[in-house]
Amino acid sequence: MSAVKSLSVLARWTVWVPLLAIVALVLSWGRSLPPAAVALVALCLAGAVLAAVHHAEVVAYRVGEPFGSLVLAVAVTVIEVALIVTLMAxxxxxxxxxxxxxxxxxxxxTCNGIIGLCLLVAALHTRVAVFHAEGSGxxxxxxxxxxxxxLVLPTFTTSKPGPEFSTAQLTFAxxxxxxxxxxxVAVQTVRHREYFLPVTREGATIRDDSDHAPPPPRSxxxxxLTLLIVALVAxxxxxxxxSPAIESGVESAGLPQAVVGVVIALLVLLPETLAAVRAARRERVQTSLNLALGSAMASIGLTIPAIALATIWLEGPLVLGLGATHMVLLALTVVVGALTVVPGxxxxxxxxxxxxxxxxxxxxAMSP
Structure with missing residues (x-):
C-alpha cells in the first residue's frame, strides 16, 4: 500500500496529528466554542481522519485481505456509533x-457513492473493473x-404507532x-475467503501483493493500531x-434535520472512501467493494444493536422506519447493485x- 511505502515520511505527522486532536478534544469538551475555535477543532478533526486512514491501512496491510477491509469497516462503525449515541444523548x-x-x-x-466512484476510477484506468461476483453478491x-x-419493516409494523419498533421487535432486529x-464475517474471513480476494483482468485471484512493499513489521x-485508536477517539x-455548529448551520440554511445524519455519515466514511479509491487505482476493485459493502453492513449490523442497547438509558422515541422516498432509493440501489455485481x-x-x-x-436529502 502507498501508506506503508511512505511510512517513514508520514510518520511525523501521523503521530503528532492524532495527539494534537486529542489536545483539542480536551480543551473543547463541554464548552461553547467561538467560530475561530470551531474552525481549529474542525482542522484537527480532518487531520485525525486522515491519520486514521493511514494507520488503518498499515494494520490492514499487515493482516492482509480480507481482514484488512474488516479492520477499517469496524473502525469506521465505532466512530459512527459513538457519534450517534453522544448526539442522541x-x-x-x-x-x-x-x-x-x-x-x-x-x-x-457506500453502495452508490463509494462503489460508483471506485468503479469509475478503475474503469478509467483499465476499461473494465473486475471482481468476484460470488463475494460481492x-x-x-x-x-x-x-x-x-x-429500516423498512418499522414503517409497516403495528405493535407501536409511528415508524418505530416495539421493544421486542427492536431486540429481534x-x-x-x-x-x-x-x-x-465468518464466510469472508474463513470459509470462502478466496471470494473476497482481488482478481486480475484475466480473472485470476491475487493471493498476495508481492509486487508492492513487504508488510510492515509487527512493532x-x-x-x-494504538495510534488508530487514539485517532478514532479524537x-x-x-x-x-x-456538531452544534453543524446543526446550527443546517437550521440557518433552512435544510431538513436529516441533513445532519448525512453530514455525519460523510464525515465518518471519509477514511473508507479514501482507502477504497486507492485500492481501485491499484486495480484491487474487490478490495474496494469489500470496504464499501463491508462498511454498509457494519453500519447496520453493529449500529442498530448498539443503539438498541443505548435505548435503555436514552430518553425519547427511536424512529427507524424510512419514508416512501428513501424506500424507493433503497430498492433502486439494491436492484442496480445486483445488476452491477452479478457479472463480476x-x-x-x-x-x-x-x-x-x-x-x-x-x-x-436537501430538498425532500
Missing amino acids: DGGPKTAALARDTVFAAVMI GALATVATLATLS AIASLALYGLF AALLS VVGDAKAV RATLLQGGVHLSIFAAFVFL
Whole structure:
C-alpha cells in the first residue's frame, strides 16, 4: 500500500496529528466554542481522519485481505456509533431519527457513492473493473437484508404507532443484525475467503501483493493500531465538539434535520472512501467493494444493536422506519447493485449509474 511505502515520511505527522486532536478534544469538551475555535477543532478533526486512514491501512496491510477491509469497516462503525449515541444523548426528541438518517446515509454513500466512484476510477484506468461476483453478491444480499429488517419493516409494523419498533421487535432486529453480520464475517474471513480476494483482468485471484512493499513489521503494526485508536477517539470527540455548529448551520440554511445524519455519515466514511479509491487505482476493485459493502453492513449490523442497547438509558422515541422516498432509493440501489455485481465485471456506465443514484439521494436529502 502507498501508506506503508511512505511510512517513514508520514510518520511525523501521523503521530503528532492524532495527539494534537486529542489536545483539542480536551480543551473543547463541554464548552461553547467561538467560530475561530470551531474552525481549529474542525482542522484537527480532518487531520485525525486522515491519520486514521493511514494507520488503518498499515494494520490492514499487515493482516492482509480480507481482514484488512474488516479492520477499517469496524473502525469506521465505532466512530459512527459513538457519534450517534453522544448526539442522541444531548439532542433530545429532535434526534429521534438521527440513527435512521445516519445509517441510511451510510448505506447510500457506500453502495452508490463509494462503489460508483471506485468503479469509475478503475474503469478509467483499465476499461473494465473486475471482481468476484460470488463475494460481492453475497455482501450486497446481506446489506439488502439488514437494511430491510432494520429500516423498512418499522414503517409497516403495528405493535407501536409511528415508524418505530416495539421493544421486542427492536431486540429481534438487533439480534438478527448481529447474527447476519457475524455469519458474513465468518464466510469472508474463513470459509470462502478466496471470494473476497482481488482478481486480475484475466480473472485470476491475487493471493498476495508481492509486487508492492513487504508488510510492515509487527512493532510498526502495533504502533499504528494504538495510534488508530487514539485517532478514532479524537474523531469522535472533536466531531461532537463541532456538531452544534453543524446543526446550527443546517437550521440557518433552512435544510431538513436529516441533513445532519448525512453530514455525519460523510464525515465518518471519509477514511473508507479514501482507502477504497486507492485500492481501485491499484486495480484491487474487490478490495474496494469489500470496504464499501463491508462498511454498509457494519453500519447496520453493529449500529442498530448498539443503539438498541443505548435505548435503555436514552430518553425519547427511536424512529427507524424510512419514508416512501428513501424506500424507493433503497430498492433502486439494491436492484442496480445486483445488476452491477452479478457479472463480476463493470464499466464506466455502472459507475455513472451508481453515482447518479447517490446524487439523487443527496439532492432529495436537501430538498425532500
